[in-house]
Amino acid sequence: MRSVIHKRGWKINQFASLFYLTLLILVPFVVRDNFLIHVIILANFYAVLSASWDICSGYLGEVNLGHAAFFGLGAYTAAFSDQWFKLSPWLGLPLGGGVACLFSLAIGFTSLTLKRDYFVIVTIAFSQILWTIAITWASATGGEEGIRHIANFTSDLTFNYFLALAFMVLCIFVLYTIVKSRLGRALLAIHEDEYACKAVGINTSFYKVVTFAISSFFAGLVGSCYAYYLGIVTPETFSLGLTFTVMTMTFVGGSGTIFGPIIGAYIITFLAQYLYFFKEYRLITQTGALLLIVVLFPGGLIRLVFKSAYR
């Protein structure tokens, strides 16, 4: 089930992603539909978010059920740095990633060295607690209302579009390089058999903590981007629903592939945004779909399409 990519598979991948990228670059010149552009921007953010979940959970096999927490940390850091310290978005962006990264190090050091169950428990507790604090500590976080009127990078939609696209391509490139490097191979090996890895001298705890920190760093980056783009953060950014959306995206596309989550993110974002009248039933269909996929087709879409490239 792991995704070891053959030489031919890499070519298919390269070709497909280049084709896709050109298509995306052409979109704002061809289409004059502002809503479509907005949806693609969101899809780009979600793509990075799901890919960053994938590197920790799909590759390493450590189930992070609190990914929304790091996304929210990034978003609130961006909001605070703008509202309290009047920092420019370009400074707030890495700050958001950094804060998420720091928290993930604290959690990783305590829980990743133990049995796998503990990590699941601690991450889900972490996100639920941040969610409660964001709602109840209303004097700082604005409570349910959230924080409004955060400065944007730019008010021009087309420029925003290219920023988001560049951000997505850059992040995916970095994540893909990491996954293809020595670190990535170590992750797959740890997922397969942790005890064997320990036996041949791989420092599994170190790799786990580092991967979790990388994954959370990207989640924080996306969070602050999201806050700067929309200009508003709400406690919803910490919610379990968001984590489940991310997981659905990853599993629809195919977990453990980096490119799969992007496809999943685009599909789910388009469905969610265009079927807005369906909003009441969104979460239930999402969790139902996730359940079916996990039980029946754990491979995901990308393994159906590129059978030769992904095992």
Place this chain on the structure above:
Amino acid sequence: MLGCFATYFMLTKANLSPILVLFLSALVVFTIAISFEKLVIRRTKTDLMRVSVATFSVALFLEEAVRIKWGKIYRTIPSYIKGTFDFHGIVFDNQRLVAFFFSVLIIIGLVLCIKKGRFGRAIRMVQQDKEMASLLGINVELVDLVVFGVAGMLASAAATLLSPLYMIYPSMGWPPLLKSFAIVILGGMGSVGGTIFASFIFGIVEIATAFFFGSQWAYGVVFLIIIIILLIRPKGIFGKDIF
């Protein structure tokens, strides 16, 4: 959550007696839990990632289903027994006393089953070494099934006992879940005595924080306890080695 809703509908719509409801709702939840184990967990058991994703998505799915069907309203149940009990100046709510005695009964039964009974021995065997257990002729699948069902049943019994004390709403399942995680981590996995001790400590700490600092920080304290315990003694106070 399911237990509470089952209790609510049986009590208010069918007007059954509380004792009957305790058993009936436990039965309902037992059936649901067993079918869930058969349909979902059995197929995903090989991969921890798939199991945890599947179980949590079921939790969220059920919550959403209940919310859509019956709405987000906060419901209450009238208490089973009215009045208070005065013990040398300390006033107890009778309802809480009943809940306390029933839970003590259930815990004693559970401990006896696990430590002394034939089936309890099988459970401990499966927990220690699955392959060896199945070699020795223990039906591992059946043990897993029953353990899962009983876990659901106990949750439902707790729900019936506590439902007059709390509000009933779709997302009510998360705080008890987090609390039980924290308690299990504090007391150590696989130790019933440790769990009881830990829940007392935990309850006192939670109420104290709520009293001195305000109830919104009680959650933060839960998390702080988890982190501190994991840092200084990851196996819990009475737990066995978990590395």
